[in-house]
Amino acid sequence: MVLEYERSALCEVGRRMAGTGLVTGAAGNVSVRVGDLVAVTPGGVMLDRMTPADCPVVDVRGGPVEGARAPSSETPMHLAIYEATGAAAIVHTHSTYGTVVASTMDELPPIHYNTLLLGGVVRVAEYATYGTPELAASVRAAMAGGKRAALLANHGGVAIGGDLDEAFENARLLEWLCGVYVRARTIGEPRILTEEQLTAVVERGLAPAEWPADL
Ligand SMILES: [Zn+2]
Numbered sequence: 495m496v497l498e499y500e501r502s503a504l505c506e507v508g509r510r511m512a513g514t515g516l517v518t519g520a521a522g523n524v525s526v527r528v529g530d531l532v533a534v535t536p537g538g539v540m541l542d543r544m545t546p547a548d549c550p551v552v553d554v555r556g557g558p559v560e561g562a563r564a565p566s567s568e569t570p571m572h573l574a575i576y577e578a579t580g581a582a583a584i585v586h587t588h589s590t591y592g593t594v595v596a597s598t599m600d601e602l603p604p605i606h607y608n609t610l611l612l613g614g615v616v617r618v619a620e621y622a623t624y625g626t627p628e629l630a631a632s633v634r635a636a637m638a639g640g641k642r643a644a645l646l647a648n649h650g651g652v653a654i655g656g657d658l659d660e661a662f663e664n665a666r667l668l669e670w671l672c673g674v675y676v677r678a679r680t681i682g683e684p685r686i687l688t689e690e691q692l693t694a695v696v697e698r699g700l701a702p703a704e705w706p707a708d709l
Pocket residue numbers: 521522568586587588624649650
């Protein structure tokens with residue numbers, strides 16, 4: 495089986511996503527890239543009930559390589575992000591607080607310094623129908639400039655990583671940051687970190703993880 499290890503890893507991350515409440519049902523998708531090949535979760539299957547054989551493999555242009563099931567409808571978005579960022583894994587969710595912020599704001603303000611792990615302010619990609627090239631283009635634009643995450647207007651969030659574990663942790667961090675922001679807004683107007691405060695944190699060395707140069 496092509497990319498057997500990676501397809502097993504997708505199933506494991508799918509279970510962790512369901513277990514941590516990042517996704518409900520079949521909402522959300524995950525992929526991992528190795529060279530010119532991408533293993534991706536299938537469309538319409540519960541993320542915590544997949545088997546490796548359920549996860550198709552496509553090439554970086556979307557051509558089928560192996561697998562009986564159709565790749566996730568958001569595969570064009572995954573491929574656009576790979577092309578633009580050099581990531582090795584992508585996690586897309588409809589997590590609650592991420593979707594709340596994505597439905598009300600144009601960006602997630604830097605309410606906590608750990609936003610720097612995602613590349614700073616997280617942009618909200620302009621709305622487009624799910625699964626379309628327009629959505630792929632809008633998310634690609636929102637990730638520009640070394641971002642490790644984006645929100646999708648009235649839809650959800652996406653996070654990338656140098657491997658699946660990192661993409662999953664970045665998706666959890668995005669949801670945590672959105673949760674802090676939304677809850678803070680319920681008791682007052684949150685203080686947002688200034689450019690100077692963020693620069694001081696960068697100077698202490700906090701930055702997104704380095705990725706292997708051969709990605
Ligand atoms: Zn979605």
